[in-house]
Amino acid sequence: MTETAPVRTAFCAKQPPRAHPRPEGQDHYTISEVAAHTGLTAYTLRWYERIGLMPYVGRSHTGQRRFRNSDLDWLAFVGKLRLTGMPVADMVRYAELLREGEHTFEERQELLESTRRDVRKRIAELQDTLAVLDYKIDFYADARRASERA
Amino acid sequence: MTETAPVRTAFCAKQPPRAHPRPEGQDHYTISEVAAHTGLTAYTLRWYERIGLMPYVGRSHTGQRRFRNSDLDWLAFVGKLRLTGMPVADMVRYAELLREGEHTFEERQELLESTRRDVRKRIAELQDTLAVLDYKIDFYADARRASERA
DNA sequence: CGGTTGCTTGGAGTGCACTCCAAGGTCCTA
DNA sequence: TAGGACCTTGGAGTGCACTCCAAGCAACCG
Numbered sequence: 001m002t003e004t005a006p007v008r009t010a011f012c013a014k015q016p017p018r019a020h021p022r023p024e025g026q027d028h029y030t031i032s033e034v035a036a037h038t039g040l041t042a043y044t045l046r047w048y049e050r051i052g053l054m055p056y057v058g059r060s061h062t063g064q065r066r067f068r069n070s071d072l073d074w075l076a077f078v079g080k081l082r083l084t085g086m087p088v089a090d091m092v093r094y095a096e097l098l099r100e101g102e103h104t105f106e107e108r109q110e111l112l113e114s115t116r117r118d119v120r121k122r123i124a125e126l127q128d129t130l131a132v133l134d135y136k137i138d139f140y141a142d143a144r145r146a147s148e149r150a
Numbered sequence: 151m152t153e154t155a156p157v158r159t160a161f162c163a164k165q166p167p168r169a170h171p172r173p174e175g176q177d178h179y180t181i182s183e184v185a186a187h188t189g190l191t192a193y194t195l196r197w198y199e200r201i202g203l204m205p206y207v208g209r210s211h212t213g214q215r216r217f218r219n220s221d222l223d224w225l226a227f228v229g230k231l232r233l234t235g236m237p238v239a240d241m242v243r244y245a246e247l248l249r250e251g252e253h254t255f256e257e258r259q260e261l262l263e264s265t266r267r268d269v270r271k272r273i274a275e276l277q278d279t280l281a282v283l284d285y286k287i288d289f290y291a292d293a294r295r296a297s298e299r300a
Numbered sequence: 301c302g303g304t305t306g307c308t309t310g311g312a313g314t315g316c317a318c319t320c321c322a323a324g325g326t327c328c329t330a
Numbered sequence: 331t332a333g334g335a336c337c338t339t340g341g342a343g344t345g346c347a348c349t350c351c352a353a354g355c356a357a358c359c360g
Contacts, residue, residue: 030335030336031335031336031337032335032336041318041319041320042335042336043318043319043320043321044317044318044319046337046338047317047318047319050339059337060327062326062327062328062336062337063326063327063336063337063338064326064327064335064336064337065336065337077282080275080278080279080282081279082317083272083275083276083279084276084279087316087317088316088317088318089316102293105290105293105294105297106290106294108290109287109290109291109294112283112286112287112290113287115283116280116283116284116287119276119279119280119283120280122233122276123273123276123277123280125230125233126233126234126269126272126273126276127273128230129230129231129233129234129269130266130269130270130273132227132230133262133265133266133269134266136262137259137262137263137266140255140256140258140259140262141259143252143255144255144256144259147255180305180306181305181306181307182305182306191348191349191350192305192306193348193349193350193351194347194348194349196307196308197347197348197349200309209307210357212306212307212356212357212358213306213307213308213356213357214305214306214307214356214357215306215307232347237346237347238346238347238348239346301360302359302360303358303359303360304357304358304359305356305357305358305359306355306356306357306358307354307355307356307357308353308354308355309352309353310351310352311350311351311352312349312350312351312352313348313349313350313351314347314348314349314350315346315347315348315349316345316346316347317344317345317346318343318344318345319342319343319344319345320341320342320343320344321340321341321342321343322339322340322341322342323338323339324337324338325336325337325338326335326336326337327334327335327336327337328333328334328335328336329332329333329334329335330331330332330333
């Protein structure tokens, strides 16, 4: 159990203001609470920790995980990144940068900017796709209207 | 080699007008030409056909695949659907509907509309993500500017 | 004529992101 | 005191979408 010190270093501290308070107001949650809240399974949460995707999760005096609000913030962020299709390995890289402290601000910013470029590209692609779908849906709608009139 | 008749049924006939002409102007391409054009491998193209994702591909008198412009249109469309994360099985379903003829127009339209809803949702999610990324990138940019002034 | 490209089927392998389990243990609540 | 939630590690299994190959053969090109 040779843990490195609980670094919990200054990372981009805040999420944009959240609308919804967390389940129970306190700042510690068991793994099953977090699972219920995030929709991830406890297995997945432990796996995230194993592969270094969590920036250190605290433990109770008996060794149970105690997730904090900052962990939920992080998981929400990871969820967003996941939606972009970012590979887990890249997220792990970002998590590493967090653990390494403030001197990685530049690299973190670059990583996020590159991700942002990807996301913008994906949005553009999807909007393209949307145009095609609109076109085809109109085609079918027209064709069916025409055949009804016939 | 018990092929069903080359159905090549009326499907949403046109893609939205395309900007780029196809490699060589003729209406038949070998598998490697299509591979080069689409970025898919010949393996993948054959696999698409095997699983029923292609609406019948013609053959030369010697049995070689001869892709036509309509196949390239279809592959371009499949490529877009792939970008949306639609599972291959659903695309196969759509391809089946094409093969079944005009009486499936309604179901095709529904399928595309459901896909469109998904795409819109994905775009919204990505825009959400974009907002978070912007926020964090600004955070790092500010922090670095501040530390430089210090 | 030889080399490249293509054909077929069936099946094996890859990489990703989970997903789950075993096994043996601790701790908390009713 | 029983049951349930949780802990650990290592490893196996899953599902998807490819990705590639073997083997044996046909056709085309210079």
